[in-house]
Amino acid sequence: xxxxxxxxxxxxxxxxxxxxxxxxxxxxxxxxxxxxxxxxxxxxxxxxxxxxxxxxxxxxxxxxxxxxxxxxxxxxxxxxxxxxxxxxxxxxxxxxxxxxxxxxxxxxxxxxxxxxxxxxxxxxxxxxxxxxxxxxxxxxxxxxxxxxxxxxxxxxxxxxxxxxxxxxxxxxxxxxxxxxxxxxxxxxx
Numbered sequence: 001x002x003x004x005x006x007x008x009x010x011x012x013x014x015x016x017x018x019x020x021x022x023x024x025x026x027x028x029x030x031x032x033x034x035x036x037x038x039x040x041x042x043x044x045x046x047x048x049x050x051x052x053x054x055x056x057x058x059x060x061x062x063x064x065x066x067x068x069x070x071x072x073x074x075x076x077x078x079x080x081x082x083x084x085x086x087x088x089x090x091x092x093x094x095x096x097x098x099x100x101x102x103x104x105x106x107x108x109x110x111x112x113x114x115x116x117x118x119x120x121x122x123x124x125x126x127x128x129x130x131x132x133x134x135x136x137x138x139x140x141x142x143x144x145x146x147x148x149x150x151x152x153x154x155x156x157x158x159x160x161x162x163x164x165x166x167x168x169x170x171x172x173x174x175x176x177x178x179x180x181x182x183x184x185x186x187x188x189x
């Protein structure tokens with residue numbers, strides 16, 4: 001299975017492809033609505049702060065999200081708390097999340113989600129090499145509240161790591177299964 005999906009994460013232009021995938025994901029999330037539907041439906045803009053638990057670190061992030069009818073999409077920037085503060089190595093992460101709310105009440109929403117993130121970490125102060133991770137997860141998302149909301153996303157899926165192999169003197173990759181548990185505080189603007 002990992003060999004079949006490795007083409008997604010294994011080229012020299014990996015960073016550009018990651019940006020293109022995230023851009024496509026966001027555009028697709030918003031452009032699937034016909035223009036007249038967007039004018040009839042109210043788009044809700046929101047800001048979020050999140051704490052996420054993954055295999056690699058505990059991440060804190062800030063996100064912007066938009067919600068139209070049953071669909072919502074968000075984009076965020078975060079950092080790994082343990083590595084950034086306790087190991088003194090900045091560990092940034094860029095992520096996008098798409099949700100289709102099967103239950104979409106004013107106070108409660110619940111539905112399946114798709115999550116993609118890209119993170120990178122400099123190995124140490126003297127090295128010029130970075131490790132990077134691509135994560136693609138599917139799971140469930142719920143939210144509760146009015147203008148201030150709490151939420152949670154639980155996901156599992158595939159991740160790929162790219163790193164510099166000292167013995168081979170070139171970049172190598174590894175992949176495995178991962179998880180993502182996210183706790184959110186959301187404010188509708």
